[in-house]
Amino acid sequence: MLIRHLKKFDYWLIVTILLLCSFGLLMVYSASYPIGMINYHDPNYFFSRQLKWFGLGLVAFVLAAFFPYHAYGKLSPLFVVISISLLVAVLIPGIGVERNNSQRWIQLGSFMFQPSEAVKLLMIIYFAYIYAKKQNYIEHFTKGVLPPLFILATVFLLILKQPDLGTATSILVTCGVILLCSGVRKIHLILLGSIAISGISYFAFTTPYRMKRLLSFRNSFDDPLGDGYQLVNSYLAIASGGPWGSGLGNSIQKLGYLPEAHTDFIMAIILEELGIVGLLFVIVSYFIIMLRGLHIARNSKDAFPKLLAVGLTFQLMIQVIFNLGAVSGLLPITGITLPFISYGGSSLIIIMISAGILVNVSASVKKKQLSAPKNIKMHS
Numbered sequence: 001m002l003i004r005h006l007k008k009f010d011y012w013l014i015v016t017i018l019l020l021c022s023f024g025l026l027m028v029y030s031a032s033y034p035i036g037m038i039n040y041h042d043p044n045y046f047f048s049r050q051l052k053w054f055g056l057g058l059v060a061f062v063l064a065a066f067f068p069y070h071a072y073g074k075l076s077p078l079f080v081v082i083s084i085s086l087l088v089a090v091l092i093p094g095i096g097v098e099r100n101n102s103q104r105w106i107q108l109g110s111f112m113f114q115p116s117e118a119v120k121l122l123m124i125i126y127f128a129y130i131y132a133k134k135q136n137y138i139e140h141f142t143k144g145v146l147p148p149l150f151i152l153a154t155v156f157l158l159i160l161k162q163p164d165l166g167t168a169t170s171i172l173v174t175c176g177v178i179l180l181c182s183g184v185r186k187i188h189l190i191l192l193g194s195i196a197i198s199g200i201s202y203f204a205f206t207t208p209y210r211m212k213r214l215l216s217f218r219n220s221f222d223d224p225l226g227d228g229y230q231l232v233n234s235y236l237a238i239a240s241g242g243p244w245g246s247g248l249g250n251s252i253q254k255l256g257y258l259p260e261a262h263t264d265f266i267m268a269i270i271l272e273e274l275g276i277v278g279l280l281f282v283i284v285s286y287f288i289i290m291l292r293g294l295h296i297a298r299n300s301k302d303a304f305p306k307l308l309a310v311g312l313t314f315q316l317m318i319q320v321i322f323n324l325g326a327v328s329g330l331l332p333i334t335g336i337t338l339p340f341i342s343y344g345g346s347s348l349i350i351i352m353i354s355a356g357i358l359v360n361v362s363a364s365v366k367k368k369q370l371s372a373p374k375n376i377k378m379h380s
Contacts, residue, residue: 008363009065013292017061017340017355020285021054021348024266024341031254031269032262032343046262046343053345057352064356069364072357073129073304079122080151086115087158101209102335104162114346116159116167120174121354123155124311127175131182132303138183145179145188160203166322166334169200174315181310182303220329230265231329233258237268238328245275262343264335267327282341286320289313296362305361312358316351 025047032046039045072079090096090106097105097112105112130148137144152175159168176196180189205211220228220235237253240246251272254261261269270278293313300306316339323338325331337347 008366009359010292010296010362010366013289013355013359013362016285016288016292017352020282020340021057021352023281023285024338024348025050025054026248027266027270027341028262028343030249030273031251031266034255035262038256049345050343050348053348056345057349060349061352061356061359064353065359065363067360069305069308069357069360072125072308073132076122076126076129080126083115083119083122083126083155084151084158087119087155090115091158091161102162102164104164111345114344116162116164116171117346117350119155119159120167120171120315121312121350123152123171123175124178124315124354125308126151127178128307128311129304131178132307135183135303139185141185141188145184145192149192156199163207164335165200165203166332166336169334170315170318170322170336172196172200173318174311177314178307178311181297181307230259230333234265234268234327235329237265237272241271241273241275241278243276245271245273245278248273263337264323264333264342265327266342267324267338270341282338286317286339290317292362293358296358296365299365300361301365305364309358309361312354315354 028050029044029047033043036045036047037043042048086106091103095106096103097107099105104116105114107113127148131138134144152172156168156172159171176193179192220231224232233253237251237258240252246252251261251269253272254269258265258268267279267282270282274281290313293309293316297306297309297313300309319336319339322331322334322336323342326333326336337344339351340348342348
């Protein structure tokens, strides 16, 4: 039974994910050993922690790949309660941990957990399940479309309080994609899209520190030692890489010049050390994952696995776009990590669970295709 189930897995997807994770471990070590030595007297400090989280993530990936995904849908009301409870808890002094003027973490022993990372996944499951159930009346706005949006608005505002507009926006966009693929009427989608864009713009332009970040992203060289410092050093790392890079381990910017070199801006170090070749490896890997995710969604006959595959795939791609856009100066810096590659326990474990669920859906879809009755041609 186990062997038959293993045969149905999407191994293109699995191998690509494991290659990205292995590459991520290599680059986390390369990007972090100077800061590990300076701050902790241990060049392996960040690498050893990331390796431990990868081990946990791998176990979670396997469990998610075998656990029946239909059960997640039935648990989605509980997931909503958990999501809101975690987002409220992180804002409570003494429970939530503040770093860099943001209160986004909960301390669990030696592990710093970021609830919003889990909420990304839980909201995908909830939206996929609830809109799959509403297929018979999805064109009815107040009955079919509106109710789950109150939950989404609550989650968005709670994450905004941390404050974390980038993560809140990524969840909003992903849920919007699920809504788009659920069959909602175009007029309703246009209305909701206009409200969402207006809301995001309002919160982005009416908060002084966000406005300052937007201006620095557009004019980073106006203040290269202040607000534009991180982006300017990212540019220097990218520009010095060239086609082939300076060689693995030979980055200059990671020697204390580029903040968050092993987390949000790890792509700048990849470009500096491995050049365009490193970038192509990363882009092609994500492209393969996107194609496999869309293939899984397209071949899903039932609404729930179809919407679930769409949500999981687009959440990953939205994170990639936000991260690469920030590193290259095409988008504001949001603090969103590069999936499977950046240092970070919460993000790695949750993205591995998401990938495991996607593999699970793929196996289930293939099983249904193989068990479907085939047309028998009669020959005279």
